Each structure stands twice: as C-alpha cells, then as structure tokens.
Amino acid sequence: MLQAIGLTSAPRRDLTPAVDDLTFEAPPGSVTALLGAPGAGKTTALRLMLALEPGRGVTYFRGRPLHRIGHPAREIGVLLGDVPGHPARTARGQLRMVCAAAGVPASRADELLDVVGLGALRDERLGSLSLGMDRRLGLASALLGDPHTLLLDAPSAGLSPRENSWLHGLLRAHAGHGGTVLYTTSDPKEAARTADRVVTVDGGRLVADQDAASFARTRLRPRVAVTTPHAARLADALNREARAGRRSVEVVAEEGAGSLLTVYGSSCPEVGETAFRHGVLVHRLADEIGDTGPVAAPSAMPAPAAAGAPAVPRPVGGGTVSLPPLSARPVRSPLRPVRYELRRMCGVRSAPLIAAAVLVASVALAVPLARTGGTPLPGLLAAWPALLPLPPAALGAGLLGALSFGDEYRYPALAGARGTVPRRLGLLVAKLAVTGVAALLLAALSVVADAGALRLVYGAAAVPVPGNWPVLSAGWAGLAVGCAWAGLLGAGIFRVTIAGMAAVVAVPTLVGPLVQKALTGPSVRSVVGLPGRLRELAWPAWPHRIDHWLTAAAGLVAQPVAAALALSLSVLLCAYLLTGLRRRARW
Template sequence: MIQAIGLTSDPRKQLPPAVDDVSFEACAGRVTALLGAAGAGKTTALRLMLELQPGRGITYFRGRPLHRIAHPSREVGVVLGDVPGHPARTVRGHLRMLCAAAGVPARRADEVLEVVGLVSLRDERLGTLSRGMDRRLGLACALLADPHTLVLDEPADGLSTRESRWLHRMLGAHAAQGGTVLLTTADPKDAARTADRVVTLERGRLVADQEATDFARTRLRPRVAVRTPHASRLAALLTKEARTTQRSVEVVRESGNRLSVYGSTCAVIGDIAYRHGILVHQLADEIGDMGPAAAADLSVERQADLSAERQADEAPLKPAREAMAARDREWAATPPVRVSVRHKGSASASADDLPAPREASPTPDGRPTALHTPAGEPRQADAPTAGHGPSSQASPQSAGSRLPASSPDHLPDLPPPISVRPAPSPLRPLRYELRRAAGVGTGFLTAGAVLVVSALTAVLLARVGHTPHPRLLVAWPRELPLPPAALGAGLLGAIAFGEEFRHPALAADRGTVPRRLGLLAAKLLVASATALVLAFLTVGCDIEVLYLVYGRELAEVPADWLSLSASWIGLMVGCAWAGVLAAGLFRSTTAGLAAVVAVPVLLMPLVQKAMEGPSVRTAAGFPLRLREVLLSQWPFGGERYLAAVTRVIAQPVGGALTLSLATLLAAYLLTTTRSRVR
C-alpha cells in the first residue's frame, strides 16, 4: 500500500511548483493509475515519492518511508524511462549484475527473463532492443528482487497494442497476488481500461480520485460536441427541453463557445437549434476525456479568436456558480431527470459521483493516528507530521488540500522536506564489480591494445638502442612519463567508475553511482588484480617478442629482478588506483586518466625538486633503525619487504604516486562522509 501525503516540489523561477500538495493512496491488490496530460506533474510526483527529487511531503510504502527501508529494491520496483545500462552488455549479463546489487541469487535473472518472455533474447545487447523489448527488460529489472510495490512511469508509452495488453496483464497479475501497482498514463481510455482506481492530476494538483467505473461513467461517456456563438442560450434551451420531455440530459459548458451534451443525440440538438434559429458551427458525436484536454484540440488561431468571447461569457457566470451547483443537486435528486450545467473550471466529476473524503482521528497533540477508508476500516499511517493524512478523494473546492487539524482555527504545518535519497550500494559489491567488469568487452580490448603497443614499443627501443635493459622489458622510453602498460592500467581503473556514471545501473533514473566504501574496496581490489595480470602479461609478451626478433640476449632476466618486479607492480597498481579514485571523485573517465598522467608530469618534478634541494639531515641507515624499533623479527623476513617498499616510495615516481593516492583517497572519503551527513 502506498500513502502519499502533501507532495510538493520546490518552486521554479517565475513558475508554480510542478506538483502542489498532492495526496492520494494506492491500495494493495489493485492497479492505480496516475492520469494527467503532459506537464501535469505525474513524473515529478513519482520522483518525490521515491525521494529522487527535493521537495516537501512524505510517502509511506506499507507504513514506512523509503529512507527507512533497509533494502528499497526489495520493497519497491521502479521503472522510470528507458533501462539504464551499457548498450554493449547482454540482457542476461545486465540482470545478473543487478542480482548482485540487489543481493539475490544469480538464478533469479533467468526466472524473471522467463516471466517477461525474454528468454530467447537473453544474449542480445541492450543497444539492439526495440521499444517493447526494452519495456519488458525494465519490468524484469523491477521484478528482480520480488518487490511488493511496482512504480512505473508511462509503461505503455510507445508500445503496440499487443505489447500494451501483455503489459497490463502482467501488472494485473501482480496486483492479483496482493501487490501494489502505481503507473502513470496520459490516456484516459487506457487508465479506465487497465486500472482499478484513477487519480487525476491537472497542473500539478489533484483534481479527482475515483474508482475506474466512476471515472469511466463521468469522464468517458459518449457525448455530443456543440460549438455555437450562442452557447449560453442553447444550454438553457436544452435544459428546458430536457425538463419538458422528462429525459436525463446533462449539459456541460466548456471553455469558449463549446458545449458537451450527455444523454442526447445530434439529431435532437440540431432540431432544437434549428427551431430557435441558433447558428451551430460544430455538431459531432465524441467520446473521451471531457476535461481540459478537450480544449487542446482547438488550433492556436481558433483559441485566439475565442479568447475575448470566453472572457465575456464566463465573467457573468462566476457569481452564479454556487447557485447552479445547488440547482444541479436538486435536479439530480428528482428522477428520472438529471440536467446540470457545469463549466470548464469545475472538476470533471460531480460532487455526488465522488466518495466521501477520508478522515483522520487526531490525538490530543493534533497528530492523526489512523486513516479510515470509506468502509470504515482503519489503516495505521505512522505519520510523523501533525495535521496530515492521505486524502484519496478530491472535490472542486478541496482538490489536493490537506486534512484539517483538530482545531478549525489551526493551520496545518508544512509537510516534512524530502531529501534526495542516495543510490543504494550493491549488497554484494565484489560480485557486482566482477560481473560489471567482465560483462562488456571494453576491458579486454583495452588490455589487448596495451599489449600490442607495448610489444611494438619494445621492438623499436631495442632497434634504436640507448635504453636500459629493465626499461626495455616494460617498453618505457625515457621520453614518455609512463609506459603504455601503466597508462592502460590507469585507464582500466578509470573505466571502473567512469563507465557507470555514463551508464548507471544501480538505481533508477539517478544518473550517478553511489560513493560507498564497500563499492570502492571492491573496485580497488578488482583493479589491483587487473593491474597485476596486465603487468605480468606485458613483461612476458615483451620478452617473447624481443626473443623472436633479436634473440636471447635481450630476453634475459635481470639479476635484481625481485626489486624491479616490486617496483613495476607498485607502479601498475598505483596507476590503477589513481584512475579509480579520480574517476569516482570527479565522475569522469577522462578525469581519472588525467590524474594518472598528472602524477609523473606535475607531481614528480615537485618531488624531485624537494629531494634535490639542500638538506641538513638525510635518512641514511633507515632500515637498520627500523629493525631496532620493531624489536622482534617479522615472520619470513617481513622487515626486508617493508624496507623495500620504503625505498620505492623514496624514489621520485613512487613518492609522487603515493602523494597523489593519499590526496585522492582523502578527497573521496571527505565527499563520502559529507554526502552521508546531508
């Protein structure tokens, strides 16, 4: 069950808020449609409910706000727009990656693929899917964690009739099993056909909350559209004729010179107009929404022509609206005649068609304790704010208004502010990162390109000469700040975060990846393993190519290979970590690679200058003093490795890389803690 209370978006510049004090309910076991034309505030309302956009209000999902649910994906399945994901990833690979993010077994991916009918397309790329298949995949992503509630934004938009029927059957089956379904649509017929309850928004405010049967009866009835410059006179004649003949006729005065007549025919209306000499510009049978969308059918030029007449016709009618509403109630109470004249500014449904609004029983401090349905069944609201309750009904005078407080003179407080909920981190971050890295060919292509460039560079350096043997084995010319393998490791590390910022997959419609320490640790671990593999493959390929081209002389392993290997591995892992941290900090793959290149280009000269400057004392004898401080010998000669690491850091490249990593890690931790505090 969903209870939305006082949803209000932040005001825009010189414009009213997109959503203004909207409250409604979506009950379990039913499909609820949020209906409205483009710009009515449907998507904004969903984003406020899901805490994706700042504003005011509160939404309860089975009695709990979303920020108090430990695993939101297991409670609410969301589809907002297209499926976010890398276009080169397969359908099955994308779902298996999301399984690790949601903390469900990987076999769940195959189960939902069978449910949505995508088993035959599980090896297709996301970029090749049609609109209908993309919607099926989005529904599969929403159902992955078996949530109780489904929130879908325009799920049938752009689908064929066959796909729309399949989608509506799926949503109906989910609701029949006790789940809650909330969807948005701009088609009144689609809402009446597929939903059990229809909540109508207009210009950001709630104007009606009706059962689907009442909605279809009051807004989708066949009618006769009449356009005449004498609309007021024709409406009065039709009302008089209906009373005389004892027929049930309803005349609705639309904007301008338009009338909508229910319960009559074109022939009867045309005959009345002819007998009384009334000029008629249009006389046609219609069916569809009788709200403001009907006025959109007029052309811009026609609306401009009718603007002066509309103002002249509606001005004298404003003081008489209350009297006309009272006369409508009297006519409705006198069967079989039911004639009423309503105007465009009134609600689409008459007051007697709408159920009674729900009421909240306040406690002594003014807080509602329970919400009562029209049948009198209480539901606990657990609302923290005073004077608020989900109003599931609306009338023309109180559409979207809050529930009254215990005292009539007491003005209700503003609803609580909505803070943007950060995207959830994967419940199994290491498994998620492994599937993310192996799901696309970017990493494999990058590693292959690095090996080829490194081998060619080593061959050219050997031909030119004047390159030390250790540098030759890793294809590191003196003219370049870093070898190709180190740049490749930094690029792979930057892709680990940057690719996800371009193609988000952890959360719906956020566009960013969360900065979580667990996710960072998984990415650093996978980047380290990738850098180690790339380091060994680079040296092995270079040695093999040098042996094939020039013989055994250049393929010999140096005598101090152990210390050189430690330095080489440290450089590769450090570059990979710098790429990961910089991309996660600046949210860009390019920024991650730029941070890797900046280490030898910018930081290393500064470190060299600091080391080469005049000094009073040196760090000579550091390993010996280190052994004296530690007192006990480390197992397996661990103090020797510590001293070796210290010597590597003391070098200009090692010192610059260490300084860069420390700075990036501190900045990453600072931004992470700041986001959590907010």
C-alpha cells in the same frame, strides 16, 4: 499499502515547488494511477518517494520508511524511464548484474526473461532492442527481487496498443497477488480503463483521489469531434438549433486547429443532420470520450497513519497481520558487490579490447627501443620510452579503472533516474579489488609479452633476469595498481570516464614535477641511513636482511612518480569520501 505524506520538493528559484504537500495512498491488491498533465509533478513525486530528490515528506511502504527497509529491491520495484544499460551488454547479462545488486540468485534472471516474453532474446544486445522490448526488460529488472510494491513512471509511453495491453495485464496480475502498483500517466482515458484508483495532481498538488468509476463519471464526458472547413458556420448553426430546441449543447473550437470543433451534449447523427440542413461540408465526424480537465472531487482516501507508526495492518485471509518493525540500519546494497563488479566488467568487450590494445602497443614499443640500445632493461620490459608519461600497461590499467565508475554513470546498472548503484564502502572496496587484480594481470601480461618478443627478435641474451627483480616487480605492480585506482577514483568523483583518465595522466605530468621539486633538498638526504636509525630505535638484533628491504622500499617511495601517485591517490580518496559517501544512501 503505500502511503505518501506531505511530499514537497525543494523550492526552486522564483518558482513554486514542483510538488507541494502531496498526500495520498495506494492500497494493496489494486492498481493506482497517478494522473496529471506533463509538468504536473508526477515524476518528481516518485523521486521524492524514493529519496532521489531533495525535499520534505515521508513515504511508508507497508508501514516502513525507505531507510528502514533492509533490502529495498525486495520490497520496491522501480521503473523510471528506459533501461540505461550498456548497448553492448546482453539482456541476460544486464539482469544477472542487477541480480547481484539486488541480492537474488542469478537464475532469477532467466525466470523473469521468460515471464516478460524475452526468453528467446536473452542473448540480444540492449542496443538492438525495440522500445517495447526495452520496457519489458525494465519490468523484469523491477520484478527481480519479487517486490510487493511497483513504482512505474509512464510505463506505457510510446508503446503500441498490443504492448500496452500486455503491460497492464502484467500489472493487474501483480496486483491480483496482493501487490501494490502505482504508475504515472497523462492520459485520463488510460487511467479510467486500467486503474482501480486514480489520483489526480495538477501543479504539484492533489486535485482528486477517486475510484475509477467515480473518476470516469466526473472527469470524462462523451463528445463529438467534427472536422470541417466551415467551422464557424457549423458552430453557429448548432448553437441556434440548440437554443430553439432548448437543449444543452456546448460547441468548443479547438485552439490551433481552425477546422476542428468539439460538441458536448449531442451525438453524431444530430450534428450530421444539422450540417446537411445548412449545407456545411464535413470531413470527419466521430464519437469520442473527452477530458474535462482536473476537477476536484471528494476524496475517498482514508486518513494516513501517523508518521511514527511502526507498522500498518494488512488484511490476510480475513484477519490482520502487523509487520514487526525493523531496526534502523543503513541500506547495504549491492549485497554481492564483488560479483556485481565482475559481471559489470566482464559483461562487455571493453576490458579484453583494452588488454589486447595494451599488449600490441607494448610489444610495438619494446622491440624498437631495444634496437636503439639507450633504454635500460626495466624500461624495455615495461615498454616505457622517455617520450611517454606512462607505459601502455599503466595507461590501460588507468582506463580500466576509469571505466569502472565512468561507464556505470553513463550506462547505470539500475534505472537512471532511480540512481546508480549506491556509492558505499562495500562497492568501493569491490571496485578497488577487481580493478587492482585486473591491473596486476595486465602488467604481468605486458612484461611477459615484451620479454617474449625481445627474446624472439634478439635472442635470450638480450633479456637477462635482473638481480633486483623483486624490487622492480613491486614498483611495476604498484604503478599499475596505482594508475587503475587513480582512474577509478577520478571517474567516481567527476562521474565521467575522461576525468578518470585525466587524473591518471596528471600524475606524471603535473603532480610528479611538483613532487620532484619538493623532494630536491635536505629532506631527501634524510632518507639515507633510515634502516640504521630504525635499528637503534627498535632493537639491537635487527635482522640485516630487513635493511635491504627497507632501503628498497625507501628508494621506491622516494621516486617522483611513486610519491606523486601516492599523493594523488590520497587526495582522490579523500575527495571521493567527501563527495560520494556523505550523500544520502541511494538504492
């Protein structure tokens, strides 16, 4: 049972709310159509039910509001628009990624692909799928968690009659197994033909809530469509003969189509005979089922349950079962964030292409730098000339981090209007971990590639092992990981990849000079002797080996780029927590 009670969207400036105090029910075991003209508020109503739109009201899914459902994807399947996946991702890869977000086994993806008829196209790229195939993939995404309730926004829009028949057959099968189906449509004939109940909305308000038979009887009327170049003559003849025969005939001239007449209360033979008797040329004559527009009808909807009801009894095998209330807890999804992030990153060729480009650029810079002889060994191994703000490996790591959130906003794993994957700490930690490991691998590979190229061109003597290689390695790893995280947080805040890259480039170009100017003074000299002062504060038997590590760590932190990177990461993390995690949870 789906119960929508008092749904009201946030007021718009100088405009009435798109949805105003909308209340209706969708019973289990049936298909319910939410009918309305374009702009009537159907999509906004669905978004209000899913807490994707600011407003008031509450929606109960089998007696529980959305925030009290532990795993929403296993209770509610949603399809709002097309599947906005990355065009280069395969259909199977897209579903496996959503499986990790929904907390279901990856094998479920193959099962659903066979159910929706895409088993033979599992390795096809999303960009090559037709509209009908894309809609099938969207239904597979909605059904991954085996939900009880399906919410679909105009699922049949643009589909062929054959695809439309298949779609409604699938929805009917889901309802036949006891599920609840609610879909929106603007076609009253489709609603009367495919739904069990029709909820009509107009201007964001409830107009009628009827069973399909009552809806067809009160809303749909037979009519005759006539196309003629002499529409006015034929209309006058039809009206005169109807008055003479005392018949109730209504002739309507369609606006914007001067040659089209719609005749109610007559038939094709009668209209054709009238046209023949008066010598009117007719180009088209056809019987149709016409829509009389939104007409209020007595509602057969039962009274909604109280807002605080813990459960709604549902008939099962002749009896009733009360669902136990769940303890209020935040939605924890994706359930496998690390697996989800790995599938998101590895499902397209962006990461290997970036890695290959970084290695090529790094080698191409390191070899000529060694020939000039003016670059120290650490700069050679990092391929970091003075002209570049950052080495290629750091820029590549920043791009990987920026794509982690930027691509997700551009090509969400879940339906676009339904909201992307929740911006929660679990997902953030997973993204930080995966991008950090990717950045470390990229940094290590670039050093190995540069060292190998230098040895190959100039000999082994050209690349000696530096004595302070642990400190250099730590600084190099910190730079790569820091750039990756700066790109990730920047893209997560501003929801675009280019913003993440701007956050990375701003570290050496903007923040670095400011930090360097702030550090040039007495505060820098106070770092000297820090290990000795710590030894005096701590204990006399301070190991002398720690002095070396503390001095090296202090030296790294005192570097302008390192200090700028640490400052940037702190600011970006605080901004992300304030802008992303404070929002209401989206699933």
